[in-house]
Amino acid sequence: MTVEETCLAAKHNVSYPALLTTEDKNNMLEIIAKAIVEDAEVILDANAKDIENGRELPSHLIDRLRLTKERIVGISNGISDLINLDDPIGKILSSWVNHAGLHIEKVAVPLGVLGIIYEARPNVTCDVIALCIKTGNAIVLRGSKDAFLSNCTIVEVIKKALKKSGYNPEFIQLIEDTTREGAERFMHADEYLDVLIPRGSAGLIKTVKKNATVPVIETGAGNCHLYVEKTADIAMAREILINGKTQRPSVCNALESLLVDRSIAKKALPILLGAMEEYNVTVHGCAETAAICNVIPATEADYEKEYLGYEISCKIVDGVDEAISHINKYGTHHSDAIITKDNAVAEKFLREVDSAAVYVNASTRFTDGYEYGFGAEMGISTQKLHARGPLGPEQLTGFKYRIKGNGQIRK
Amino acid sequence: MTVEETCLAAKHNVSYPALLTTEDKNNMLEIIAKAIVEDAEVILDANAKDIENGRELPSHLIDRLRLTKERIVGISNGISDLINLDDPIGKILSSWVNHAGLHIEKVAVPLGVLGIIYEARPNVTCDVIALCIKTGNAIVLRGSKDAFLSNCTIVEVIKKALKKSGYNPEFIQLIEDTTREGAERFMHADEYLDVLIPRGSAGLIKTVKKNATVPVIETGAGNCHLYVEKTADIAMAREILINGKTQRPSVCNALESLLVDRSIAKKALPILLGAMEEYNVTVHGCAETAAICNVIPATEADYEKEYLGYEISCKIVDGVDEAISHINKYGTHHSDAIITKDNAVAEKFLREVDSAAVYVNASTRFTDGYEYGFGAEMGISTQKLHARGPLGPEQLTGFKYRIKGNGQIRK
Numbered sequence: 001m002t003v004e005e006t007c008l009a010a011k012h013n014v015s016y017p018a019l020l021t022t023e024d025k026n027n028m029l030e031i032i033a034k035a036i037v038e039d040a041e042v043i044l045d046a047n048a049k050d051i052e053n054g055r056e057l058p059s060h061l062i063d064r065l066r067l068t069k070e071r072i073v074g075i076s077n078g079i080s081d082l083i084n085l086d087d088p089i090g091k092i093l094s095s096w097v098n099h100a101g102l103h104i105e106k107v108a109v110p111l112g113v114l115g116i117i118y119e120a121r122p123n124v125t126c127d128v129i130a131l132c133i134k135t136g137n138a139i140v141l142r143g144s145k146d147a148f149l150s151n152c153t154i155v156e157v158i159k160k161a162l163k164k165s166g167y168n169p170e171f172i173q174l175i176e177d178t179t180r181e182g183a184e185r186f187m188h189a190d191e192y193l194d195v196l197i198p199r200g201s202a203g204l205i206k207t208v209k210k211n212a213t214v215p216v217i218e219t220g221a222g223n224c225h226l227y228v229e230k231t232a233d234i235a236m237a238r239e240i241l242i243n244g245k246t247q248r249p250s251v252c253n254a255l256e257s258l259l260v261d262r263s264i265a266k267k268a269l270p271i272l273l274g275a276m277e278e279y280n281v282t283v284h285g286c287a288e289t290a291a292i293c294n295v296i297p298a299t300e301a302d303y304e305k306e307y308l309g310y311e312i313s314c315k316i317v318d319g320v321d322e323a324i325s326h327i328n329k330y331g332t333h334h335s336d337a338i339i340t341k342d343n344a345v346a347e348k349f350l351r352e353v354d355s356a357a358v359y360v361n362a363s364t365r366f367t368d369g370y371e372y373g374f375g376a377e378m379g380i381s382t383q384k385l386h387a388r389g390p391l392g393p394e395q396l397t398g399f400k401y402r403i404k405g406n407g408q409i410r411k
Numbered sequence: 412m413t414v415e416e417t418c419l420a421a422k423h424n425v426s427y428p429a430l431l432t433t434e435d436k437n438n439m440l441e442i443i444a445k446a447i448v449e450d451a452e453v454i455l456d457a458n459a460k461d462i463e464n465g466r467e468l469p470s471h472l473i474d475r476l477r478l479t480k481e482r483i484v485g486i487s488n489g490i491s492d493l494i495n496l497d498d499p500i501g502k503i504l505s506s507w508v509n510h511a512g513l514h515i516e517k518v519a520v521p522l523g524v525l526g527i528i529y530e531a532r533p534n535v536t537c538d539v540i541a542l543c544i545k546t547g548n549a550i551v552l553r554g555s556k557d558a559f560l561s562n563c564t565i566v567e568v569i570k571k572a573l574k575k576s577g578y579n580p581e582f583i584q585l586i587e588d589t590t591r592e593g594a595e596r597f598m599h600a601d602e603y604l605d606v607l608i609p610r611g612s613a614g615l616i617k618t619v620k621k622n623a624t625v626p627v628i629e630t631g632a633g634n635c636h637l638y639v640e641k642t643a644d645i646a647m648a649r650e651i652l653i654n655g656k657t658q659r660p661s662v663c664n665a666l667e668s669l670l671v672d673r674s675i676a677k678k679a680l681p682i683l684l685g686a687m688e689e690y691n692v693t694v695h696g697c698a699e700t701a702a703i704c705n706v707i708p709a710t711e712a713d714y715e716k717e718y719l720g721y722e723i724s725c726k727i728v729d730g731v732d733e734a735i736s737h738i739n740k741y742g743t744h745h746s747d748a749i750i751t752k753d754n755a756v757a758e759k760f761l762r763e764v765d766s767a768a769v770y771v772n773a774s775t776r777f778t779d780g781y782e783y784g785f786g787a788e789m790g791i792s793t794q795k796l797h798a799r800g801p802l803g804p805e806q807l808t809g810f811k812y813r814i815k816g817n818g819q820i821r822k
Contacts, residue, residue, distance in 0.1 A: 014765075015739065015763065015765065018765070019762065019763065096784065098777075098782060098783060098784050099782075099784065100773075100777070100782070102773055102777060104783060109765075111795050111796065112765075112795050190620070194794070194795045194796065195795070195796050209601070209624060210624055213620060213621055215626070215627070215629075215794055215796040216626070217796070218626075233818070236818040239818065239820055240818065240820055242820075243820035243821060244820075247820075247821060328426065346815070350813045350815075351430065352426065352430065354425075354426065354429070354520075354523075354811075355811065356811055356812065357811070357812040357814060358811065358812070358813055358814065359814045359815075359816065360814070360815045360816065361815070361816045361817055361818055361819075362511075362513055362814055362815070362816030362817075362818070362819040362820075363819060363820045363821050365820070365821035366509075366511070366513060366814065366819070366821055367812075368821075371509060371510075371511070371821065372509060372515060372812075373507065373509050373510065383605070383626055384522045384523050384605045384606070384809040385522065385605065385606050385626040385628070385796065385797045385809070386796045386797040388809055388810060388811060388812075389811075389812055398795040398796070398799055399799060400765075400766065400767055400768070400769065400799060400800075401767065401768040401769070401778075401783075401799075401800055402761045402769055403768060403769065403770045403771070403773055403777065404757070404761075404770075404771045404772070404773070405770065405771065405772045405773030406772055406773075407644070407647040407650065407651065407772055407773070408772075408773040408774060408777070409650055409651055409653075409654035409658075409773075409774045409776070410654055410658060410774050410776035410777055410779075410782065
């Protein structure tokens, strides 16, 4: 099937998941959670072939690509967890009577056909299908060539299981054309797709954003800041800095920049940067930082950088105003935190930092659908349109107006 | 100033309107409502020059371009009406405590910098500025060459008045480059703009959708249907058909297609199509319609057409299921209505028709920000991402998460 034919197949079936009952959707989740474990061997065989074909890939990509029995059980448990979440579809978001006596209801509905373009992570295939069942969306998956056999097999196993139980699985579609040209055509399939979500490297996201005619939800870079204000509990700041920078440096909610109030710099910096040294984190510091601690001089480019590794930039700032304007200027509007005991300063920071998630005395690592209690996540949005932050089930819905009258016409 | 410099100027000032108090924003609305009336002569002079320069434009374009003292007073009253609306910014949309004890609040914030690209309607310039003040957004206006002097003068009058009262007006910017190339550059200004809203012809919207790298809210076509179900009150159907088709045929919520239940066709069609004849509406009917009334034979293309004039397509359908699938297939997911006395059928129609606004026993002409009680409108969205239907103040907001902890780190 061509890219367009595959998208059309999903579109033809878009109303099927949209109109399912909560009970049916949860039943389907149970079925697929079971199916991937029961057919784990078939999936693992296909995955072994992908790994064999990809033997020249870098080892971190192989690691992402690799499935194990344990990983499949983990994915299956994740799918089962969705069952207990509220059904976001059909919720009445607001209702009122207008001047003409019309009863207007704003009701949550699925977005329609979601397109997902992603890299070699076959777990994404399962997660996305499950999330789409929960949210009543049709789905077109476009995974990478490297995971093609794994993805095909997962989709086959899931669709077979749904069909066997009497459900129509054709709202789930996988693009067979994994060429670059196929990706381009997918990005232009606005006739069939309501939304396109790229999940993967900065390069992929940039390409999609530049080329797509389908509306995109950008899941992007995180240049996250920790600002240690003059009233901060330094020990708390140290723990949150270590957590933010080192717990998982490769993810978008990891810290990339430390800002320290000038009035406490001499006392705080040795403690904070001492911790960084302990964890083998390279520090790119401003000139004032360098006068206190042993750091590599920071350039302008360092303040803009998402290192995604054991590196951080460090700047001394003159109070909360400079901290806020630095963050708004150099940051990516993802997640930023302040450590402070001063409530007024905390409120100012919460109000004026223009980021999806703004934290007081907590780690930026919490920006995550599971940590927020959404129960699932389709990436973290860094755009302002539609949804910001973790894309949980609620963020994968739209709305419509249902209006009841008794013959009203417009004057 | 280049397109990029103009956009950058708005971006530099994006936090200014975002952080204004409700009182200040309402004060600013009062100031600009007054200013455009006080300086009406200057605006009308500029407008007269635009009309003189555009003397070869078609008369309906001249009519849109033309301002009068009365029209300016009308625009001014519209701006004043915004003062009494709730401030959408700062509203706590939801709040909860997560598993780690973090207090999470989801708060409404402005979208950021809005770009508006529109045709020769200088009233849009005023409306958009006012709506952006209310919603705390910065704004970059890109009107058409034909209204350039009017737009410049309006923006000047407004900015001067704001400045005189001590407000910083630089979050309002107007693109000086009205060339095609300038429009292209505007659509690619994703570094500066958070959202781009095209307002105007289908051609303009298509170009923006195809080319923009800035996230777009599509305000689009309306192929709106009226389905007269077998239990319908035919007299009510007739009134709603006349209202939907003829009250203002050139707008997107006007009716373009009539569907009539087979079992009542012989009785209903002469009444309904008789009304169309009375109002000089050309009917493109299916073969069964043609067997009952005198109509032009409808082609497949007629069912897809947004006539925007005194024409309508008419098809006989076999019950609500066929009506729903016809609407979902040929419609544009804008506004569709059913006339029925059967509650179960009404509920089915409301649930299964996949449109921004679905009506029971009321005219599709109500799909409008003012009619819905939003108090203002920036067009009607036909996409599912972000906002569907009338774009009122609430639809011009995004959200952020404000999180308060006491030292939480992620495990």
